[in-house]
Amino acid sequence: MKHLLLCVLCLLAIVCIPVYGQGKYTNPLPVKFGDPYVLLASDGRYYMYGTGAGAVDGFCAYSSDNLIDWKPEGQVYRGNMAGSWATANFWAPEVYERKGKFYMFFSADWKENPTNELENFRIGIAVSDKPTGPFREMSDRPLFDPGYPVIDGNLLQDSDGRLYLYYSRCCYKHPVESEVASWAREKGMFNEIEESWIYGVELQPDLSGIIGEPVLILRPPVTNEDPQAEWESRSVTTGEVNRRWTEGSYIFKKGDIYYMMYSANYFGGKNYAVGYATSKNPLGPFVKSANNPVLEKNVEKGGIVTGTGHNSVTYSKDGKQMYCVYHGRTQNTGEERVVFIDKMGVDEKGNLYVEGPNTTLQEIH
Template structure:
């Protein structure tokens, strides 16, 4: 029996995505320099690459393994957010967003022959920035038939049917691993007060009561598709993880039942603040599922990677956490 205590890595590591390849676990995330858009915060050895990588041989002990992505054209921006990696036909694909602070973020993809990279950008955006000026948090999902899809977050300004203005979730089929089919559909929109990011926010030339759903992560369980997401304002204790469920990968999804707050992960006052932006991976036993997420340090100076078990209950998925005491890996 091995044990771990959250956070499982002491450095800055936000938006964690974990995958397993040939018996080894890898994690990629947003580092401090990527989040701030400050190249000077990256050590000299990795000045030309972005996105920190971690590696673990036992799922408990994680070690820094370099940075993944060869830095792109500076004109695209210096804010690199929320990378995720897919493996298909012998190639690794790194999906990410790049932009300037909270605007002009575009989705892109880079490739590598090895999990640790370096990853080279393919040279074009996945979504046209002229028609979608803000797209973040790409999440590749492979269905049982081998077809890949890309879930991501983008902005919506309409309120039709009682939905809230803000960032919400979208999905499109991947025609190839580097090209979307253009068949996109809305996955989920904000409907509840706990999902508010900021009141009276100046966006797109107007003032809005802005809401946010972000960080999609999809899992198929007993024939249904569960799209986990994080809602609210990422720096605050109201931020947490909820989900929508659908019978079809393209929807429609429903997150009814979450009106009073996130059901999967939420803050524990005085112990864990702002847990969110999760991925899901199988543990070493090959069947126990784990939610990998970030949470703030108590002094709010960094987000760190945490791990807790995913439990499927009759009421839906729940996380056996957040925890801050020693936990056993089964």
């Protein structure tokens, strides 16, 4: 009888797998992505895309019903093939659903490189009938050529139907004078400091190109008195590298305010962190928040997480709970970037917050 009861209990345990709204999990997830992006598609499932995870010249994907249990969907896009403009360094895919199609924005090296630039990144679009691909490039050229390397394309589909692309100009060959740069020279640390800046530009409705000229949205602080200077300059001030980043933007609108989240510092280092800025207009001007950074390493507070950054935002299926999806590292994962999902929100005063990095048991609502 005891054996029968035990069997019944085991069967119940198998049947009663946590479902959406009842599932619990701990970070990090068993997904080795950098730059993770999660799409909640019209079929009611979540799809995650990111950099790495074993993809060859392209990107893999995972799917989930509950943001907890992720099924590998294999490689969904591959470049560096006949007719492809993209040859190497495939980074930061983001997928958007529009009119029954799925559009993947991604960064890669452009095959047209007559001056043999070490960083020749551009942004392109691939399209598919399904969120699991196969994605095919819309053109044999990048979306546009600003004349400098660009990465981290992020799309805003505004309430009036207009489309805006945000991207990061790479640090490569972009030395910028600032008080931090002068300080680094005086200390004998670095002769120059290169910076990446975030730009925005309107897109054609059919995603065939840009409208007008890109507008500078965000950049690292110029003066040391700037309240953002300390946390955005840590990669320089710790002697890590001679670059300051403003990259990995993610924009969303809440009410009449546009919130742009962004990452600063070296993506491969412990100081990678997330801040945000707000504006009343999609192309700015944006003002950085006084409570930045909203997501950063926690090892100084007894935690195990470093290198938190390049986030996206997704929602519970009822639309009530926001989640911040980002990559980080732990003492156990070493240099491998892995995915974290933490609750986030905007309080009654309009302040954005992220409840992370969290490595304790938590629940998906």
